[in-house]
Amino acid sequence: MSIEISYSKKTISGTSVNLILFTNDRFNTNNLKKYLSGSDFTYINEILKTSDLKKNLFVFEVSSKRKIILVSIKNNIKTSDIENLGAELFGRINFGKNSNYFVNSDSVFGKHDNFLGHFLHGLKLKSYEFNKYKSKKEKRFISLNVVGTKNKPSSQSQLKFKALEEGTFYARDLVSEPGNILHPDEYAKRLSSLRKNGLKVSVYDEKKLKKLGMNALLGVGQGSIRGSYLVTLEWNGAKNNSKPLAFVGKGVCFDTGGYSLKPARFMEDMTYDMAGSATVVGLMKNLALRKAKVNAVGVVGLVENMVSGNAQRPGDIVKSYSGKTIEVLNTDAEGRLVLADALTFTEKKFKPKFIIDLATLTGAIIVCLGSEYAGLFSNDDKLSKQIFNAGEKVEEKVWRMPLHKNYDKLMNSKNADMQNINYVGGAGSTTAAQFLQRFILNKTPWAHLDIAGMAFSKYGGALNSGGATGFGVRLLNQLVEENYE
Secondary structure, three states, X not given: OEEEEEEEOOOOOOOOXXXXXXXXXXXXXHHHHHHOOHHHHHHHHHHHHOOOOOOOEXXXXXXXXXXXXXXXXXXXXXXXHHHHHHHHXXXXXXXXXXXXXXXXXXXXXOOOOOHHHHHHHHHHHHOOOOOOOOOOOOOOEEEEEEEOOOOOOOHHHHHHHHHHHHHHHHHHXXXXXXXXXXXXXXXXXXXXXXXXXXXXXXXXXXXHHHHHOOHHHHHHHOOOOOOOEEEEEEEEOOOOOOOOEEEEEEEEEEEOOOOOOOOOOOHHHHHXXXXXXXXXXXXXXXXXXXXXXXXEEEEEEEEEEOOOOOOOOOOEEEEOXXXXXXXXXXXXXXXXXXXXXXXXXXXXXXXXXXXXXXXXOOOHHHHHHOOOOEEEEEOOHHHHHHHHHHHHHHOOOEEEOOOOHHHHHHOOOOOOOEEXXXXXXXXXXXXXXXXXXXXXXXXXXXXEEEOOOOOEEOOOEOXXXXXXOOOOHHHXXXXXXXXXX
């Protein structure tokens, strides 16, 4: 779906165009009379008299070739609801090969911060589709011509929304790619291409990782014919040399479970086990495109967890980058091994202000929170509150879960410093987070987001039509913009 948005100062009225107009929650049309012909105004009001006015919008088929759409702006509407309203509009006009609409910005009213910008942003986010591998593609096009002299988003605002959309779509694209295409070798290659956006990209291949001693990460990928990588993406947008904000992502491009093999049913969904890394990459691209006034670094561990004669075995012991040893009791608890090395590396090399990691880490978090909230685990109350508030504002919600030293005993090993799974049972997401916390060595503020229930949606959500969601890009952008720029 291609959507083009243009802006003009001219005012459109008459009987020859598709119009989008805004009204209050009671669909009072008095302020719209000057934008409509007498017959259209009468026709619309006659229908409204017998209609359920609890709806968010009405589509009036004035003729076979022309529509007038009324969108209700409710009192005290939240920003997230404005974006959802734009997404709902997309669902109502998304038919036919080509559609041209004129959006009357002068009809927007009320005290809303950048209403039209958020409205169109929601519409654009909802329009995403991944049809790259379909031999017959439907070429559909929607043109939105924003006309009028008032209430238009500024040029800077338009740039920010566009950057956020591109970052979110890039994350969705990465997650949507099949495993035979987006394996670690290809992924690392694609990340190198982001240098053109102003990011400093460094790729650590297996030779470099072995030299560094990242044996936890390398152990996960050793069963694959593909390489394993750690890739860093740096954005230096602050005028000073302040400590960077650090974001770390799990990039398991395909997860068979290794010798602790997953069931065949739904294994095809394990292409999205790299969604945490995709969020980090999408965020970094967004920050670069909008030239964010902040220093930030993204770190992603890219591996493929396969079964072969060289694959990691249950019972293997590996020495992590931190120097701590791990007994691998279950090869399907692999994401935490990738993150263990990535977290310590990030803390040591970049000495960041905070570290936030994202991973489709546990099925247990879906049991806890379903597909409504990501699990938040943290060693820092201030950072947790900032993440929670940012999530509420953009409707990418998180819920804080417990960490406690008493959980550590469930991860202690008789043969090594720790084991990678809790075989006692229960608290699967918490013990996984407790495991990760052991690799934060210098008390850096840290948060772990378990996004297993949020990264992919079979049924679609308010701002996506099903498939990869790009969850976390907008959340973390809000966090950065609100607290650190």
